[in-house]
Structures are given as structure tokens and as C-alpha cells.
Amino acid sequence: MKSFKKISLALILAALMVFVAACGGGTSTDKKERTSNKDNKTAELSGSLSVSGSSAMQPLVAAAAEEFMAENPNVDVQVNAGGSGTGLSQVAEGSVQIGNSDVFAEEKEGIPADQLIDHKVAVVGMTAAVNPKVGIKDIKKADLIKVFTGKITNWKELGGADQKIVLVNRPDSSGTRAVFNKFALDGATPAEGITEDSSNTVKKIINETEGAVGYLAFSYFTDESVTPLSIDGVEPTDVNVQSGEFPVWAYQHSYTKGEATDLAKAFLDYLMSDDIQNTLLKEQGYLPVTKMKVERDAKGNQKDL
Numbered sequence: 129m130k131s132f133k134k135i136s137l138a139l140i141l142a143a144l145m146v147f148v149a150a151c152g153g154g155t156s157t158d159k160k161e162r163t164s165n166k167d168n169k170t171a172e173l174s175g176s177l178s179v180s181g182s183s184a185m186q187p188l189v190a191a192a193a194e195e196f197m198a199e200n201p202n203v204d205v206q207v208n209a210g211g212s213g214t215g216l217s218q219v220a221e222g223s224v225q226i227g228n229s230d231v232f233a234e235e236k237e238g239i240p241a242d243q244l245i246d247h248k249v250a251v252v253g254m255t256a257a258v259n260p261k262v263g264i265k266d267i268k269k270a271d272l273i274k275v276f277t278g279k280i281t282n283w284k285e286l287g288g289a290d291q292k293i294v295l296v297n298r299p300d301s302s303g304t305r306a307v308f309n310k311f312a313l314d315g316a317t318p319a320e321g322i323t324e325d326s327s328n329t330v331k332k333i334i335n336e337t338e339g340a341v342g343y344l345a346f347s348y349f350t351d352e353s354v355t356p357l358s359i360d361g362v363e364p365t366d367v368n369v370q371s372g373e374f375p376v377w378a379y380q381h382s383y384t385k386g387e388a389t390d391l392a393k394a395f396l397d398y399l400m401s402d403d404i405q406n407t408l409l410k411e412q413g414y415l416p417v418t419k420m421k422v423e424r425d426a427k428g429n430q431k432d433l
Contacts, residue, residue, distance in 0.1 A: 174202035177391045181208075181215015181228030183327045184252055184304050184345040185380050188412045189228060189399075195408070196398050205395065211325060212236070212303025219383050220244060225392040229381045230303025232426035245387055249399045250380040251415040253346040254308055255364040257354040259334055262341070263288040266358040269375075272312060275341060278319035283339060295321025296333050296342030307378040308343045310428060312359065347413030366415050372422035372430060379424070380414065 179189060186209045193205035210218075212229035216239045219227025230252065233241035256272060258264065262283050267275070274280040275293055284290045297318050298305035302325065309315060322337075324330050327348055334340040335353040346364060349356050356364050359375065368374035388396050398404060405416045424430045 172202065173200040173391060173394055175391050176204040176206070177226070177395055178224040179205065179207045179215075179226040179228060179382075179395075180210055180218050180224045181226075182212045182230045182303050182380070183209035183325065184230050184254070184347070185228040185250075185382075186327075187347055188250060188380070188409065188414050189382075191408055191412055192399055192404055193395075195404075196395055203391065209326065211299065211301040212306070213239075213301030216244070216383060219385055222385060225384065226388075226395070227383045229383060230378045231306045232379075232381065233383060234426040235306065243385055244383045245385075247382045247384065247388065247396050247400075248379045248417050249382050249396070250405075250409055251369065251377055251417055251420055252380050252413075253364055253366065253369040253374060253377045253415070254304060254312075254343055255346070255359065255374075255376055256308075256312065256341055256357040257331070257334055257344045257349070258341045258357060259338060260352065260355050261289060262291060262339060262355070264357070265355060266361060269312070269314075269360050272357075272359065273314060273316050276313055276318040277316050289339075291339035294337050294340040295319060296330055296337070296340055297321050297323050298330070298343075299323055299325050301325075303378070304343065304345065308376060311376045311378075312343070345413070349413070369415060370419050370421055372432070379417070 186207060190207045193207050197203055197205055212231055213236055215227035216229050216233055216236050218224045220240055220243060233239045233244050233246065256267065264283065264286055267286065271280060271286055276295060280286065281293050282290065283293060295318060304327065309318065322333060324333060327344055330342045331344060331348050331354055334342050344354070346366070358364060362368055362374050364374055369377045382396060382399065384392055405418065409416055420433065422430050422432055
């Protein structure tokens with residue numbers, strides 16, 4: 129009996145030693161992993177980055193660049209507008225590291241789309257905008273096409289003020305123009321009017337010109353200086369864009385020539401971070417790609433996700 133008790137005690141002590149050894153081994157490994165992670169910290173970023181293109185994207189990218197530079201004081205990010213065509217041309221020729229565009233590169237003639245990598249960083253809604261004294265807030269899509277093609281020339285024909293319609297267009301290189309023409313005008317070519325490249329200037333002209341109508345990204349409707357129009361009774365809201373009910377929207381593309389590397393990759397990763405996607409995008413009037421319930425391809429085909 130005594131012999132049996134001695135054997136049992138020995139077995140218990142042996143098991144206890146194995147348990148302690150195992151626990152000690154785990155602690156040692158965890159400490160080693162923490163030390164390793166600390167030693168592998170990302171090197172401090174430095175250098176300059178040139179970005180150009182879509183003026184509709186400029187407020188977002190410029191705001192993100194400011195925060196990025198605040199976190200990385202040795203980095204300088206220059207964000208210029210000029211239109212989607214300009215951004216695509218410049219990134220293709222290598223004069224900038226990132227070219228912003230409201231449209232797919234495949235949609236722009238003369239752009240070597242096969243050499244560019246598409247980074248969809250946001251979604252933007254767009255709609256027609258009128259001078260507040262025009263007196264309308266909703267328009268049928270068929271009438272909108274007639275307005276921009278010059279078939280309707282006075283707002284009184286649509287129940288608005290007795291004012292001559294003044295068109296404010298964007299240049300051919302503008303991605304905003306391409307998106308608006310494709311999804312708001314069903315591909316119709318607008319009549320001649322005032323042509324202005326900058327969205328801020330378009331907004332100013334509409335506000336100061338009696339009877340004026342143009343088109344802007346949602347991000348520019350920050351006050352009551354211009355009136356955004358509903359189309360066919362569907363309000364131009366984020367929710368209606370996300371569901372696919374409001375037709376005029378586009379991805380915000382940041383293109384690189386080949387795969388993004390170094391500072392360009394770091395900045396694009398920053399644009400896709402939770403902080404930017406869930407906070408800054410909303411503040412700037414953009415929608416996260418992850419919130420979309422529909423998607424489009426370069427040909428404009430839309431399908432549910």
C-alpha cells in the first residue's frame with residue numbers, strides 16, 4: 129500500500145513539473161514575439177508625392193493628405209486638380225505618382241489603361257445644380273436631357289421662374305462631365321454654354337448667374353448657395369446612391385502606373401484605412417466603397433452585390 133502511495137505521489141509531481149514547464153515555455157515565446165514585433169516597426173516615411181486629376185476628388189484627397197502629412201512630418205504631398213483626363217495622362221506619362229479620376233481609365237481615349245492599376249478609394253454622387261431663384265427642386269430625367277441639349281430654354285416651361293436657362297458645362301477632359309453625360313443625360317451631348325474646369329468655380333457661377341444650371345458632386349453641396357436637383361422624384365442622397373436608386377454616381381479612382389510602391393502605396397493604404405473610410409469620407413461628402421449595395425463596370429453595367 130505504501131509503495132502504491134509513493135508511485136502515485138511521484139506521478140503527480142511529474143505531471144506538475146510538465147505543466148509548469150509548459151506554462152513557462154509559453155511565457156517565453158510570447159515575450160519573444162513582442163520583442164520581435166517591436167524590432168520590426170515600419171521605417172519613418174519621407175519624401176514627396178505628386179497627385180493630380182479629378183477636381184471632384186480634390187477635397188477628399190487634399191484633406192487626407194493634410195492628415196497624412198501631420199502624421200508623417202517628413203512627407204510632402206502635393207494635390208492638384210485639372211480634371212480626370214489630366215490625372216490619367218500625367219500618371220501614364222510618369223509626371224505624377226497618382227492620377228485621380230471619376231471614370232475608368234478604359235473610358236478615356238488615348239490612355240494606356242493596361243499600364244495603370246485602379247485603386248477605387250470612394251464613391252461620389254453627382255447631380256444637376258441650379259441657382260436657388262430658378263424655383264425647382266425636382267426634374268424628370270427626360271426634361272433634364274432637354275435642358276442640357278437646348279430643347280428647353282426657359283425654366284417657366286418646367287414650372288419654375290421666367291428665366292432663360294444658362295448652361296454651365298465642364299470641359300471634355302472632365303470626369304464629372306463624362307459621368308453626368310453618361311448617367312444623367314443618357315449619353316446626349318450638351319449644348320454650348322459656359323465651360324469651367326473647377327467645381328468650386330462652377331458652384332460660384334451657378335450661384336451668381338440668374339437661370340444657371342450645372343452639375344456638381346454631392347461633396348460641394350455644403351450650403352444653400354446652389355440647389356441640388358432630385359431626378360424623377362429620387363433625392364440625391366447617399367442612401368439612394370448606395371442602393372442604386374439614384375443613377376448619377378461614380379467610383380473615385382486613384383490610378384498608379386504599375387503596382388503602387390513606396391510613398392504612393394503608403395498614401396493609398398492610408399486612404400483605405402478605417403479612419404479615413406469611416407470618418408473623413410463622410411465629412412467630405414463621399415461614400416465608402418464598402419457601403420455600396422451595387423457595383424458598376426467600365427461599360428456602365430450595374431448589378432446588385
